[in-house]
Amino acid sequence: MERKDKAARRAEELRADFGKDNLSPIDVFACAREVPRLTTVSYPLGDSISGMCVKHGDFSLIAFNSAQTLGRQRFTFAHELHHLFFDDAASTVICPKSTKRYDDAEWTADAFASYFLLPYHALRNELRARGLAPMAPIDDERLLASVVAIEQKFGISRLALLVRLQDEGIVDDAQKESLSRNVKAGARKLGYPTALYEPCRGSRARMADGDYIDRIADLFGRGILSQGKAEELLADGFRDDIFIETLEDGEIVD
Numbered sequence: 442m443e444r445k446d447k448a449a450r451r452a453e454e455l456r457a458d459f460g461k462d463n464l465s466p467i468d469v470f471a472c473a474r475e476v477p478r479l480t481t482v483s484y485p486l487g488d489s490i491s492g493m494c495v496k497h498g499d500f501s502l503i504a505f506n507s508a509q510t511l512g513r514q515r516f517t518f519a520h521e522l523h524h525l526f527f528d529d530a531a532s533t534v535i536c537p538k539s540t541k542r543y544d545d546a547e548w549t550a551d552a553f554a555s556y557f558l559l560p561y562h563a564l565r566n567e568l569r570a571r572g573l574a575p576m577a578p579i580d581d582e583r584l585l586a587s588v589v590a591i592e593q594k595f596g597i598s599r600l601a602l603l604v605r606l607q608d609e610g611i612v613d614d615a616q617k618e619s620l621s622r623n624v625k626a627g628a629r630k631l632g633y634p635t636a637l638y639e640p641c642r643g644s645r646a647r648m649a650d651g652d653y654i655d656r657i658a659d660l661f662g663r664g665i666l667s668q669g670k671a672e673e674l675l676a677d678g679f680r681d682d683i684f685i686e687t688l689e690d691g692e693i694v695d
Contacts, residue, residue: 451556459475463560472522481647483648491505492506493536494521494525507640511640512596512599516555528550531613558601559595575611585627604606616633648680649680
């Protein structure tokens with residue numbers, strides 16, 4: 442409980458630093474653009490790694506596994522933000538997909554990620570609005586509709602939400618197991634889009650953003666990089682969607 446309370450406080454503090462309240466959904470990827478000298482990388486990292494965080498004196502990097510669902514990617518990104526801002530011990534952290542390989546730092550980062558995406562009071566408000574209370578009887582259809590509505594609104598993965606609902610006494614082990622199956626089909630049946638439950642497709646599956654792109658733009662604008670070298674570096678960052686025009690101010694046109 443102490444770990445979760447500490448993680449919840451940290452999540453509220455960081456949301457406040459980004460100018461966000463503790464009741465609304467948050468665009469975790471947009472927040473990353475506000476962190477100075479942070480490069481983000483979306484890439485299919487295989488079956489064993491969810492993400493990684495590299496901290497250096499002059500720059501930092503967060504990578505996340507684009508082969509996982511969007512909900513999991515958002516969760517992983519928030520998890521890595523905890524390593525970036527609150528884990529002082531390590532300069533490089535590679536985060537496993539399996540919780541069997543977790544240490545205390547990973548469990549703490551998971552708790553932080555859950556509260557960063559869905560703060561304590563935001564969840565309580567959602568539960569009250571839907572008439573969900575601990576140990577109160579609820580039929581399966583209404584429970585599923587509530588779960589899908591909350592996860593769609595806050596962009597949180599099904600598993601992360603079910604863990605929180607179990608902590609709140611809303612679901613038991615059997616309900617958690619049932620709600621973990623046929624996730625995409627259940628959302629589709631209720632009329633929701635299924636992007637949250639799917640991996641990235643196309644160019645978004647491999648993409649660098651943030652400081653890496655900003656450095657290229659700056660160096661090109663100051664004439665330190667040639668157009669050819671700038672385009673080569675952009676390609677290395679999987680950013681063929683960015684086109685450089687040789688303009689007077691060296692602008693990169695996205």
